[in-house]
Every structure is written in C-alpha cells, then in structure tokens.
Amino acid sequence: MNNKENTDLAHRQHVKYFMRFLNILPSSLSSHDTTRVTIAYFSVAGLDVLGSIASISLDLRSRIIEWLYLLQVHPNKENGDMSTCGFQGSSTINIDLDSANSHYRCGHLAMTYTALCSLLALGDDLSRINRKAIINGVKALQTEEGNFSATLSGCESDMRFVYCAACISYILNDWSGFNIEKATEYIIKCIGYDNGIAQCPELESHGGTTYCALATLSLTNQLDKLSEQQVDRLRRWLVFRQVDGFQGRPNKPVDTCYSFWVGASLKMLDALHLTNYSSNRKYVYETQDCVVGGFSKWPDTCTDPMHTYLGLAGLSLIGVNGLLEIEPTLNITKRAYEHLKYLHEKWASEA
Amino acid sequence: MSDSGDSDVSWIFYKDRPEWSDLTPVPENDGPKPVVVIAHSEKFEDVYDYFRAILQNNEKSERALQLTKDAVELNPANYTVWQYRRDLLQALGTDLKSELDYVEAVIKQSPKNYQVWHHRRVLVEWLKDSSLELELTRDALLQDPKNYHAWQHRQWAIKTFGLFDKEMEFVDNLISEDVRNNSAWNQRYFVMNNHHGWTDMNVQKEICYTLEKIKFVKNNESAWNYLRGVLLHDKKGISGNTIVTSFCEELYLNKCRSPYLLAFLIDICEEAIKKEETNSLYNAQRALELCQSLATKYDKIRSKYWNFIGEKFRKYQKSENI
Numbered sequence: 001m002n003n004k005e006n007t008d009l010a011h012r013q014h015v016k017y018f019m020r021f022l023n024i025l026p027s028s029l030s031s032h033d034t035t036r037v038t039i040a041y042f043s044v045a046g047l048d049v050l051g052s053i054a055s056i057s058l059d060l061r062s063r064i065i066e067w068l069y070l071l072q073v074h075p076n077k078e079n080g081d082m083s084t085c086g087f088q089g090s091s092t093i094n095i096d097l098d099s100a101n102s103h104y105r106c107g108h109l110a111m112t113y114t115a116l117c118s119l120l121a122l123g124d125d126l127s128r129i130n131r132k133a134i135i136n137g138v139k140a141l142q143t144e145e146g147n148f149s150a151t152l153s154g155c156e157s158d159m160r161f162v163y164c165a166a167c168i169s170y171i172l173n174d175w176s177g178f179n180i181e182k183a184t185e186y187i188i189k190c191i192g193y194d195n196g197i198a199q200c201p202e203l204e205s206h207g208g209t210t211y212c213a214l215a216t217l218s219l220t221n222q223l224d225k226l227s228e229q230q231v232d233r234l235r236r237w238l239v240f241r242q243v244d245g246f247q248g249r250p251n252k253p254v255d256t257c258y259s260f261w262v263g264a265s266l267k268m269l270d271a272l273h274l275t276n277y278s279s280n281r282k283y284v285y286e287t288q289d290c291v292v293g294g295f296s297k298w299p300d301t302c303t304d305p306m307h308t309y310l311g312l313a314g315l316s317l318i319g320v321n322g323l324l325e326i327e328p329t330l331n332i333t334k335r336a337y338e339h340l341k342y343l344h345e346k347w348a349s350e351a
Numbered sequence: 352m353s354d355s356g357d358s359d360v361s362w363i364f365y366k367d368r369p370e371w372s373d374l375t376p377v378p379e380n381d382g383p384k385p386v387v388v389i390a391h392s393e394k395f396e397d398v399y400d401y402f403r404a405i406l407q408n409n410e411k412s413e414r415a416l417q418l419t420k421d422a423v424e425l426n427p428a429n430y431t432v433w434q435y436r437r438d439l440l441q442a443l444g445t446d447l448k449s450e451l452d453y454v455e456a457v458i459k460q461s462p463k464n465y466q467v468w469h470h471r472r473v474l475v476e477w478l479k480d481s482s483l484e485l486e487l488t489r490d491a492l493l494q495d496p497k498n499y500h501a502w503q504h505r506q507w508a509i510k511t512f513g514l515f516d517k518e519m520e521f522v523d524n525l526i527s528e529d530v531r532n533n534s535a536w537n538q539r540y541f542v543m544n545n546h547h548g549w550t551d552m553n554v555q556k557e558i559c560y561t562l563e564k565i566k567f568v569k570n571n572e573s574a575w576n577y578l579r580g581v582l583l584h585d586k587k588g589i590s591g592n593t594i595v596t597s598f599c600e601e602l603y604l605n606k607c608r609s610p611y612l613l614a615f616l617i618d619i620c621e622e623a624i625k626k627e628e629t630n631s632l633y634n635a636q637r638a639l640e641l642c643q644s645l646a647t648k649y650d651k652i653r654s655k656y657w658n659f660i661g662e663k664f665r666k667y668q669k670s671e672n673i
Contacts, residue, residue, distance in 0.1 A: 154434035193580030
C-alpha cells in the first residue's frame with residue numbers, strides 16, 4: 001500500500017499500471033463506459049510523461065490508433081451535415097443510424113480533445129482526421145453566451161467545454177469554429193469576487209475551471225485581456241490554494257489533481273516558482289501506491305487513471321526527475337507538442 | 352455506480368423476454384482489436400444490445416421508455432440514453448411530474464453526475480414549474496454542502512424563476528452551521544448581487560455581518576474573501592472604510608496573525624500607495640514588514656510568494672524616498 005516514507009517515484013509500477021488500463025478494465029468501471037477515450041488518454045499521456053511511450057509496442061500502438069479512428073464521426077452521407085462531427089467516447093452508440101436520428105451518434109468535445117492528444121502522443125500524423133468536419137462540429141456547439149456544450153445531443157454547457165473546444169481548434173490550427181471574442185467575454189464573466197474563475201458566471205471559483213479558463217485565454221492569445229490587477233489577484237487566489245498539496249476551492253480538502261490544475265494555472269501566469277515545491281511533492285507522493293502503481297486523490301484511497309496522470313503531470317511541472325516536461329496549456333508532453341508543431345508546419349507547406 | 356447486474360437472480364434478460372422477441376439485439380461494434388475494454392456484465396451487454404436496437408429503429412414506445420430506465424441504472428452517465436429518454440417522454444406525452452420523482456431518486460443515488468442534473472433542468476424548463484427545486488437542492492446540500500452540481504442547479508432555478516425570497520435565510524443557516532463553507536459564502540454574494548443589491552446600507556450591513564464571523568473564526572479565507580467582495584461595492588475601496596480598518600487594527604493589536612489579516616493589511620497599504628494616500632499606518636514600509644513576517648513566520652509555505660510581493664514594496668519604498 002502507500003508508503004509514507006517514500007520519496008521516490010515508483011516509475012516501473014506506474015508504467016505497468018497504465019498498461020493494464022490500456023487493456024482491460026473490471027465491470028465496476030461500467031459507469032465510465034461512454035468515456036473510455038479519456039481513460040486511453042490518461043494512460044497514453046501518463047506513459048508519455050513517464051518517458052515510457054516506447055513501452056507501448058508497435059502492435060498496441062496501432063491498435064489504439066485504429067480504435068480511436070473508429071470513433072470519429074464523419075459528415076452525414078446523405079446531406080453532408082457536419083454538426084455531429086468529432087469523436088465519440090466509446091463505441092456504445094457506434095451504429096448506423098438513418099437521418100431521422102443520426103444526431104444521437106455525435107462527437108463529444110472532451111472525447112475529441114483527448115482523442116487528438118492521444119494520437120499526438122502516439123506520433124500519429126492526424127492524416128485521417130477530417131479537420132474541416134471536426135471544426136464544424138466544434139462550431140455547432142458554441143452557445144449564445146460564448147461557452148460550449150459537450151455534444152449536440154442534450155448536454156450541459158460550461159467552462160470545461162470552452163477549454164476542450166480551444167484545444168481542438170489549436171491542435172487542428174483552425175479557429176473558424178471558435179468565436180474567440182465571445183468565449184473571452186464568457187471567461188471574464190466567470191471571474192468571481194474572490195478573483196478565482198468559476199464554471200459559469202456567479203458560481204463558486206474553482207481550481208479546475210480556473211485552469212480551463214486560463215488555458216483557453218493562453219491558447220487564444222487573450223491573456224492580455226486580463227488587467228494587471230486581475231492577474232495579481234488571480235495569482236494570489238491560486239497561491240492560496242496550497243495547503244501542502246493543493247485544494248480546488250478555499251476550505252476544501254487537498255487533492256492530488258490540483259497539483260496539476262492549480263500548478264499549471266500558476267505556470268501560465270509565471271508564478272509556479274512562488275509555491276512550495278517540496279510540500280507539494282511530499283503530498284503527491286503520499287497518494288502514490290508504490291506496490292501496484294497509481295495515485296489517488298487522498299492518501300490511502302483508491303487510485304484511478306485520472307489522478308495518476310494528473311499527479312504525474314503535477315510532479316512534472318515542479319521538475320521531478322524522470323518525468324518529461326508538460327506543455328501546461330494543452331496538457332500533453334513537450335515531446336508531443338513538438339510533434340504537433342511539426343504537423344502544423346507540414347500542413348502549412350501543403351496548403 | 353457499479354454494474355452489479357450479475358448478482359441479481361430475479362433478473363430476466365431482454366433476450367429471454369417474449370415481449371421483446373420481435374426485436375433483434377444490436378451488439379456493440381468495438382472494432383477488431385479494441386483497447387481499454389470494460390468487462391461488462393452480461394446484464395449490461397444485454398440491456399445495451401437492446402438499447403441500440405430501439406435507437407436504430409427509432410422506436411418510440413412504453414417498453415423503450417422502460418428500457419432506458421434499466422440502461423440508466425447501469426450507467427447514469429450515458430448522455431445518449433438520457434437524451435433518447437427525453438425524446439420518448441415527449442413523443443409519448445408521458446406525465447412529466449412522475450418523471451421529476453424518478454430523476455429525483457436517481458439524483459439521490461448519483462448526486463455528482465452531470466447528466467442527471469441536466470435531465471432535471473430540462474424537465475423543469477418544460478414544466479415551467481420550479482416549485483420543487485429549492486427542496487431538492489437543499490436535500491442534496493444537506494448531504495454535501497459543497498456539491499457544485501447542486502449549487503449550479505439551485506442558482507439556475509433561483510435566477511430563472513426569481514426564487515430569491517428565502518435564500519438569504521438558507522445561506523445564513525449554512526454559514527451558521529459551518530462558517531468555513533465557501534460555497535455558502537459564494538451564494539451569499541449571489542443573493543446580494545442579484546436580489547438585495549449593494550446599496551450603501553447593505554454594504555455596511557454585510558461588512559458588519561462578515562466582521563462578526565471573522566471575529567468568531569479569524570483564520571477563515573472564505574469570510575475574508577467575502578469581505579473583499581463586499582468592499583468592491585464601497586466607493587472608498589478596501590482602505591477607506593474605517594469600520595473595516597479599525598477592526599483589522601484591533602485584531603492586529605490583539606496579536607492576531609492570521610495570514611488573511613496580514614494579507615488584507617498589505618492590500619490596504621498597496622491601495623493607499625496607489626491612491627497616493629499613504630499615512631503612518633498604511634505605507635510601503637509596513638507592507639514590506641508584513642510580507643517579511645508572513646514569509647518567515649506566519650505563512651511559511653508561501654514564503655517565496657511573500658518575498659516576491661515584498662520586493663514590489665521595496666520598489667515603492669525607493670520611489671517614496673526619492
């Protein structure tokens with residue numbers, strides 16, 4: 001179980017942990033049935049940050065890539081409609097539907113974002129991505145308010161999907177489906193009286209949504225829309241989230257994932273170095289399972305792929321040895337990010 | 352929610368039900384070599400094989416409505432099932448009041464699931480009846496006073512249907528129960544901002560309320576943050592309200608060294624510097640000293656941050672001396 005004395009990364013165990021998740025999961029995870037792509041992302045990105053992407057055999061690599069592409073929703077064959085385009089999170093509804101109800105088979109922004117990140121980490125060239133269609137799918141999901149719904153078919157809209165839409169547009173290097181001005185307005189409206197940023201206007205400021213908001217502003221080159229005072233105050237709010245590890249809201253318990261969400265937010269505001277790295281590291285290590293691998297949100301609780309990946313990404317931000325550097329906005333490794341830059345150049349030369 | 356289907360002995364598979372024999376189940380097509388495979392129970396596979404079949408046929412029937420219930424029970428996060436269920440409700444003209452009861456039961460089992468709260472919201476929009484929403488969210492907040500989903504739904508209902516009347520009473524109770532409940536403080540701001548309004552008198556009232564709470568628990572970031580929020584509506588800023596400044600100075604004299612108090616004093620100094628209204632109490636020198644005491648003694652985990660802020664005041668100090 002957890003070893004409180006431990007101050008080393010159980011590197012080998014974490015590699016095995018992610019490899020297990022890439023293969024087969026117990027039926028107790030049935031409620032994750034529609035979000036399997038995110039599990040693939042946490043595992044692939046986790047192996048990447050561990051510097052172990054090569055642990056994925058060529059055969060497994062191609063299996064993951066083929067499986068992901070099966071989940072891409074293509075334009076409607078009859079009328080060419082692209083509003084449903086994107087990636088599904090699993091093949092649960094991967095069936096042929098006629099025009100009357102084809103909208104049930106639609107992409108989901110979080111799944112499209114994590115599928116693209118997984119493909120990038122695996123070194124795929126995205127040549128089978130229907131870029132134009134996916135951007136149209138993104139466009140169909142922006143609301144009047146400026147935020148985004150997750151899917152075309154009955155879903156809530158909030159800051160999480162603003163972020164996913166921004167990442168997709170950035171990765172595909174096409175902002176024609178994303179109204180930057182409206183999204184920025186929405187983000188500014190979500191800044192609270194305590195200077196943190198919430199999921200929707202007037203809700204409670206939250207570390208995760210603050211990350212989504214800041215990363216979006218960064219990806220859209222809009223960080224300068226925040227005044228100097230807003231940035232100073234937001235830095236304060238973020239720095240105050242540190243207890244030993246980080247909490248997501250004032251007076252809430254510390255949780256491993258905020259070492260990334262808050263850490264990356266501070267990094268984007270050039271202030272991560274003002275936090276206490278050793279307390280942060282110590283807390284995250286307390287949530288590490290050194291025997292079977294994985295991290296949990298709290299010490300001595302169940303590990304899961306999300307907290308494992310975000311724990312590692314949080315440790316990477318503070319320069320822990322043996323981990324690749326993370327690009328804080330897209331939440332992929334610099335290595336994967338370089339690959340993306342190469343693809344952008346390639347697309348530019350082809351255009 | 353876990354898929355405990357295999358242990359349910361009385362369960363009859365859809366494939367064994369005569370009334371479903373007209374329908375051919377549609378298996379999941381996960382490709383030739385899938386990854387991240389979930390080893391679903393036989394029940395899960397059976398229910399979803401039939402869900403895919405009704406979806407493909409676009410079948411709008413009572414039995415389909417019943418099937419979506421089973422599908423939701425196995426995975427309440429499946430947004431397509433919920434959407435199809437809503438389309439069925441409309442097509443069949445089902446009594447939406449009973450659907451409210453049903454989704455309330457599901458919310459009680461999965462209070463942190465986005466899809467169930469979304470379903471609730473759509474139903475309330477259709478019915479244009481918000482009479483049960485305050486009670487529903489109150490119950491959820493009794494279980495977990497910081498449940499973000501419940502707060503989001505509550506704010507939406509209050510704003511959409513103008514249910515502000517008794518909200519301050521609700522907030523007061525929550526803050527009395529747990530003065531550190533940041534969600535409740537946020538709701539207080541929401542009610543003030545949208546309902547009572549920030550008249551001068553309300554600003555003073557809220558300041559007094561908050562100072563009482565700070566007196567009670569001094570090291571409470573939520574109350575200090577709220578105080579700043581209220582002072583956004585005071586034309587004299589955070590440095591110009593004498594009730595606030597004398598309260599802070601009294602705390603300080605009484606040896607309170609809460610980082611939130613010291614940070615507040617630093618911000619008063621900064622505002623005074625920016626307004627060119629420094630005096631013997633609020634100036635760069637004092638701010639610098641406060642930063643140093645935070646960095647070395649009272650808030651050591653943020654020592655680098657306070658040293659960084661201190662540097663800013665060192666610069667102010669130099670320009671003051673010029």
